[in-house]
Amino acid sequence: MTLPVAFFALFFAWPVAAIVARGLEVDGAWRFGRIADVVAQPDIRHVLWFTTWQALASTALTLLLALPAAYVFARLDFPGRHLLRAVVTVPFVLPTVVAGSAFLALVGRGGLLDELWGVRLDTTVWAILLAHVFFNYAVVVRTVGGLWAQLDPRQEEAARMLGASPLRAWRKICLPALAPAVAAAALMVFLFTFTSFGVVQILGGPTFSTVEVEIYRQTSEVFDLSTAAVLTLVQFAAVGTVLAVHAWTVRRRESALRLVDPAVTARRPHGPGQWALLAGVLLSIALLLVLPLAVLVRRSLDAPGLGYYRALTDPDGGTFLVAPVHAVWTSLEYAAAATAVAVVIGGLAAAALARRDAGRMMRGFDALLMLPLGVSAVTVGFGFLIALDEPPLDLRQSWILVPLAQALVGAPFVVRTMLPVLRAVDERLREAAAVLGASPWRVWREVDLPLVRRALLVAAGFAFAVSLGEFGATVFIARPDNPTLPVAVAKLLSRPGEMNYGQAMALSTILMVVCAAALLVLERLRTDRTGEF
Amino acid sequence: MLLSLRAATVRFGGRAVLDAVDLDVAEHEVVCVLGPSGSGKSTLLRAVAGLQPLDSGQVLLDGRDHRGVPAHRRGVGLMFQDHQLFPQRDVGANVAFGLRMHRVAKGERDAEVGKLLELVGLPGAARRAVAGLSGGEQQRVALARALAPRPRLLMLDEPLGQLDRSLRERLVVELRELFDRLGTTVLAVTHDQGEAFALADRVVVMRDGRIAQSGTPLEVWQRPADAFVARFLGFDNVAPATVAGTAADSPWGKVPVPDGSPQGSRTLLVRPAGVRLVAAEAGLPCTVTTRTFRGTHVAVGLLPRDGGPRLEAACALRDAPEPGAGVGVAFDAAEIVVLD
Numbered sequence A: 001m002t003l004p005v006a007f008f009a010l011f012f013a014w015p016v017a018a019i020v021a022r023g024l025e026v027d028g029a030w031r032f033g034r035i036a037d038v039v040a041q042p043d044i045r046h047v048l049w050f051t052t053w054q055a056l057a058s059t060a061l062t063l064l065l066a067l068p069a070a071y072v073f074a075r076l077d078f079p080g081r082h083l084l085r086a087v088v089t090v091p092f093v094l095p096t097v098v099a100g101s102a103f104l105a106l107v108g109r110g111g112l113l114d115e116l117w118g119v120r121l122d123t124t125v126w127a128i129l130l131a132h133v134f135f136n137y138a139v140v141v142r143t144v145g146g147l148w149a150q151l152d153p154r155q156e157e158a159a160r161m162l163g164a165s166p167l168r169a170w171r172k173i174c175l176p177a178l179a180p181a182v183a184a185a186a187l188m189v190f191l192f193t194f195t196s197f198g199v200v201q202i203l204g205g206p207t208f209s210t211v212e213v214e215i216y217r218q219t220s221e222v223f224d225l226s227t228a229a230v231l232t233l234v235q236f237a238a239v240g241t242v243l244a245v246h247a248w249t250v251r252r253r254e255s256a257l258r259l260v261d262p263a264v265t266a267r268r269p270h271g272p273g274q275w276a277l278l279a280g281v282l283l284s285i286a287l288l289l290v291l292p293l294a295v296l297v298r299r300s301l302d303a304p305g306l307g308y309y310r311a312l313t314d315p316d317g318g319t320f321l322v323a324p325v326h327a328v329w330t331s332l333e334y335a336a337a338a339t340a341v342a343v344v345i346g347g348l349a350a351a352a353l354a355r356r357d358a359g360r361m362m363r364g365f366d367a368l369l370m371l372p373l374g375v376s377a378v379t380v381g382f383g384f385l386i387a388l389d390e391p392p393l394d395l396r397q398s399w400i401l402v403p404l405a406q407a408l409v410g411a412p413f414v415v416r417t418m419l420p421v422l423r424a425v426d427e428r429l430r431e432a433a434a435v436l437g438a439s440p441w442r443v444w445r446e447v448d449l450p451l452v453r454r455a456l457l458v459a460a461g462f463a464f465a466v467s468l469g470e471f472g473a474t475v476f477i478a479r480p481d482n483p484t485l486p487v488a489v490a491k492l493l494s495r496p497g498e499m500n501y502g503q504a505m506a507l508s509t510i511l512m513v514v515c516a517a518a519l520l521v522l523e524r525l526r527t528d529r530t531g532e533f
Numbered sequence B: 001m002l003l004s005l006r007a008a009t010v011r012f013g014g015r016a017v018l019d020a021v022d023l024d025v026a027e028h029e030v031v032c033v034l035g036p037s038g039s040g041k042s043t044l045l046r047a048v049a050g051l052q053p054l055d056s057g058q059v060l061l062d063g064r065d066h067r068g069v070p071a072h073r074r075g076v077g078l079m080f081q082d083h084q085l086f087p088q089r090d091v092g093a094n095v096a097f098g099l100r101m102h103r104v105a106k107g108e109r110d111a112e113v114g115k116l117l118e119l120v121g122l123p124g125a126a127r128r129a130v131a132g133l134s135g136g137e138q139q140r141v142a143l144a145r146a147l148a149p150r151p152r153l154l155m156l157d158e159p160l161g162q163l164d165r166s167l168r169e170r171l172v173v174e175l176r177e178l179f180d181r182l183g184t185t186v187l188a189v190t191h192d193q194g195e196a197f198a199l200a201d202r203v204v205v206m207r208d209g210r211i212a213q214s215g216t217p218l219e220v221w222q223r224p225a226d227a228f229v230a231r232f233l234g235f236d237n238v239a240p241a242t243v244a245g246t247a248a249d250s251p252w253g254k255v256p257v258p259d260g261s262p263q264g265s266r267t268l269l270v271r272p273a274g275v276r277l278v279a280a281e282a283g284l285p286c287t288v289t290t291r292t293f294r295g296t297h298v299a300v301g302l303l304p305r306d307g308g309p310r311l312e313a314a315c316a317l318r319d320a321p322e323p324g325a326g327v328g329v330a331f332d333a334a335e336i337v338v339l340d
Helices: A002-024 A033-040 A042-075 A081-093 A096-107 A112-117 A125-150 A153-161 A166-194 A198-203 A211-222 A225-253 A271-300 A304-312 A326-354 A360-374 A377-387 A401-424 A427-435 A440-469 A485-493 A498-525 B041-049 B091-101 B106-119 B135-147 B165-182 B193-199 B217-222 B227-232
Strands: B003-012 B015-025 B030-034 B056-061 B076-079 B153-157 B186-190 B202-207 B210-215 B238-244 B247-250 B253-256 B264-270 B275-278 B284-293 B298-304 B311-315 B326-331 B336-339
Touching (some): A002 A326, A042 A081, A042 A166, A042 A271, A096 A485, A096 A498, A211 A225, A211 A377, A225 A360, A225 A377, A326 A485, A326 A498, A440 A485, B003 B041, B015 B210, B091 B135, B135 B165, B202 B217, B227 B264
Parallel strands (some): B030 B202, B153 B186
Antiparallel strands (some): B238 B247, B247 B253, B264 B336
8 A cells, every 4th residue: 555655645746736836835935815816817717617518518418428328238239239339438548639630630620521511610619529428428338338237127127017117117226226327427527528638629729728728828838837726726626526426426336236247138129219229329429439530540541652651750750859650659668667557556556445444544545546537637747847856856857757647647547447346356255265374465366366367457458548648747748859649649730731730640540549459459358347447 | 172262252333243252162073053143153253263353352272362363374264154166266276275375285285185075075076167066066165175274173154054955954964974084173153953953062052142052952952041042943832931849830821840840930941742732621722823734743823712822733744623723732741841
């Protein structure tokens, strides 16, 4: 437990505290009055208001579109179901910049819709909302659908035998059991969209800005650190509130439900209603999830003879000091290092949290581990530069800085994936081993490890994908001669010219393929006992 | 003494699950703790195994206090209620686990596993997956696994709890034979009196974390210590009575009791066999309420017409009256026990 705590204290709490202090402390005095001042500014108020309502709207839209899909994946058996389930998850592990460029290619200037009907959405909020649905569709399908598939249909049958109509049985039996999962999924989507950075940065243009984007703007363009610090605190408070509610619903979700093997609950669709639902869900997946990615790939191939891809290997592009393709290797190296760190830190934390005698303090730590997901990544990145630049810990020149920041985002996923599996290991199995003479360390190696090996691999995969796509923190600390893929994509997009745009598409496609490949490998490993995220 | 508990106490919340329990188990003895669920039997085993720390009192193994000694260094075996075989290992690896933990060399280990599987009646099963085993086979593997490291004390938690009746009756005899042959010291817990009586040299009845009675199966059966033990053993004809000489004044009227029974205000136990049905006018007038076929006899439920608790009588199949019939009841002193 000491190692994870030290890690989060040193690489999370300390940089964030340092940057907040830098913003609010003037000549040794704390200026808390700044908070009120900043929040009172009309343009900041506008940002706060937009952040909140777009997050609410994105969450509502995602639930509306993804809940039917959760049902379809949980209860209907159709050919290609497992493959499709994996496809649906691809967007979630995609870097935000890829999603941003995919939607730009679909609805932006010169995009597919523009070409066909002259429709452009990139100046409207719809592009952002749709991109958020694209991203978080899987959160709902996985979280809600995962539980739905495991609910014992016999419970509903029992209600039917007692005289309830199908609808009434569903409302009285299924819905209450699902409600906490729906709430948890909604909160997660809200969290992700509230702190959205990459998507809004690319699609929002000058009109739309979330708190996270504003923090970035204030820090790197306006150099107004105190406004950035206040915004960080505001976001921190909002995220803390959401997480507290989340922790509460998770506890409710742990109420004893009778769960069964999901393989036995799915039936072939029957009746026009179910077929129509299936068709609708497939169509929405095709339009919302597959089409943007397909357009992205197509745009990357626009130049004759794979021109954009070949341009990536050209070091004289002018945008970077090295050939953009170099970013692929840099990214893979960083992500591998970040994964190793995240797995060690997250694994230790999960093992400590899973212990039966874990007290209230430990469970509090459980919620704290989620904070890096919600705290402004931009702040973390900038905090790294400020806090870790002087002895005894001067890492500013070290390559390890980027993987450390990425591991911060990856570790919560490792904990989320490992914890349910570790908790599901029957305590008496450990006791049986102890009575047979196994020391605690031996028990972990002989009983826990074989059971969680798959979960560990899945966790590592998620950490890898997340690290690969991390943008908010990396954009600050990646050195110009060693950009990661998402940073390179964003840089290319920010420059004018068809060539830069095409290269961005090509690089995004490469990033997408790498992430999708990692995910498909995971999908084969995933067991039903591993956590949904 | 191999195992001694001295005022062993475990509290969950404010409730004492084990309440100052004193218990001795001698070497080669088979002791069975009998009690309803929630009486603290399993906690007793867990305390001895070192899986549950005591709030006060001592667990002594070979006379040495084992406070603070972790489970894996106690050298006792525990067979869990639902076996808890390791799902990712095959039968042989499950049995070999304890040997590996005790650093037994591979060759020796394999030989030992083969011997043990033969001993429990599963020769050649070493490569089978545990998921494919039936309940009875799992039970045998769990037993072999628990025996493998040769624990000085083997503890069994509801060893036959989940098996069906005929299998249970067969296995309990096999277990008894095996323990006699190996000279194993055994502390078992069960809620099934038949199992306890068949298995044990000595039976310990527990109630609410305390020991209600301890004795040989015959002693416990013949002279239950109190109304609780009597009812737990399945006797329902239990009532307060005032004993004077060889007669007792009970809710069922005057009842004869054996010579030398304790005198004064007592609890009376009338075994069903001691309730004889006679002509309606000859004894305590009762109405037959139920008639339950029990294989070797019929249990007849009787309600005394003048009030008083229900009575159960055991009678031969062809003598059993129809429900609703009026009968008389006479009592047989030989089947009546005055409890202390």
